Amino acid sequence: APAPIVAPSILAADFARLADEVKVVESAADWLHVDVMDNHFVPNLTIGLPVVQSLLAATSLPFDVHLMIEDPRRWAPAYADAGAYNVTFHAEACDDPVALAKDLRAAGAKAGLAIDRDTPIEPYLELLPSFDTLLIMTIKAGFGGQRFIPELLDKVRAARRHVDAGHLELRIEVDGGIAADTIEQAAAAGADAFVAGTAIYGAADPAEAIDKLRRLAER
Ligand code: DX5
Ligand code: ZN
Numbered sequence: 001a002p003a004p005i006v007a008p009s010i011l012a013a014d015f016a017r018l019a020d021e022v023k024v025v026e027s028a029a030d031w032l033h034v035d036v037m038d039n040h041f042v043p044n045l046t047i048g049l050p051v052v053q054s055l056l057a058a059t060s061l062p063f064d065v066h067l068m069i070e071d072p073r074r075w076a077p078a079y080a081d082a083g084a085y086n087v088t089f090h091a092e093a094c095d096d097p098v099a100l101a102k103d104l105r106a107a108g109a110k111a112g113l114a115i116d117r118d119t120p121i122e123p124y125l126e127l128l129p130s131f132d133t134l135l136i137m138t139i140k141a142g143f144g145g146q147r148f149i150p151e152l153l154d155k156v157r158a159a160r161r162h163v164d165a166g167h168l169e170l171r172i173e174v175d176g177g178i179a180a181d182t183i184e185q186a187a188a189a190g191a192d193a194f195v196a197g198t199a200i201y202g203a204a205d206p207a208e209a210i211d212k213l214r215r216l217a218e219r
Contacts, residue, residue, distance in 0.1 A: 041070045086109060091119060136174055149177070180212060
């Protein structure tokens with residue numbers, strides 16, 4: 001299995017000091033997870049393209065942009081053009097996920113498909129060859145600091161079986177409530193990329209928290 005990816009979510013950082021908060025995790029993190037919310041797809045509002053563009057210039061970390069927005073076809077390619085490493089949009093918000101994945105890849109980014117809490121995974125398994133990452137929410141999308149829902153790991157198991165059987169090159173990423181006491185079960189279910197906000201930025205030493213999470217995810 002490839003080495004696990006740990007992606008700190010800046011949703012749990014101090015938004016008034018974003019560049020500094022990124023520096024704190026820069027040497028330890030694999031990707032930087034950036035949650036874009038529009039107050040329509042989810043009932044919360046974060047940052048958009050201008051802030052992400054400025055932040056991209058402030059660090060060399062690969063950006064894992066998680067778009068929790070309606071109409072991702074209108075916005076997602078701009079994040080790829082801006083230099084995001086991976087751009088993930090929600091299956092629930094897009095009627096032609098494969099077409100948008102193609103556009104993202106053509107713009108030089110990896111393409112990610114996100115599945116929210118109440119969405120079954122089965123209808124999307126056949127689309128996975130068009131994607132580089134599959135983000136399976138382990139909470140309901142919208143807010144940090146929620147409790148991990150272990151039942152949602154059934155979707156990770158189903159995706160892992162499908163990915164292995166088809167020899168697909170795809171990261172299975174989990175997002176929501178990932179911490180020292182939950183990451184091992186997510187890894188055992190087959191996830192190999194891990195988003196954590198509170199567990200990293202809420203720690204006294206965020207870089208050390210990342211190393212600890214990565215060790216727990218190795219198996
Ligand atoms: C919530 C976001 C998550 C959030 C996770 O919808 O997608 O990335 O930052 O926060 P924690 O790790 O605190 O659950
Ligand atoms: Zn996220």
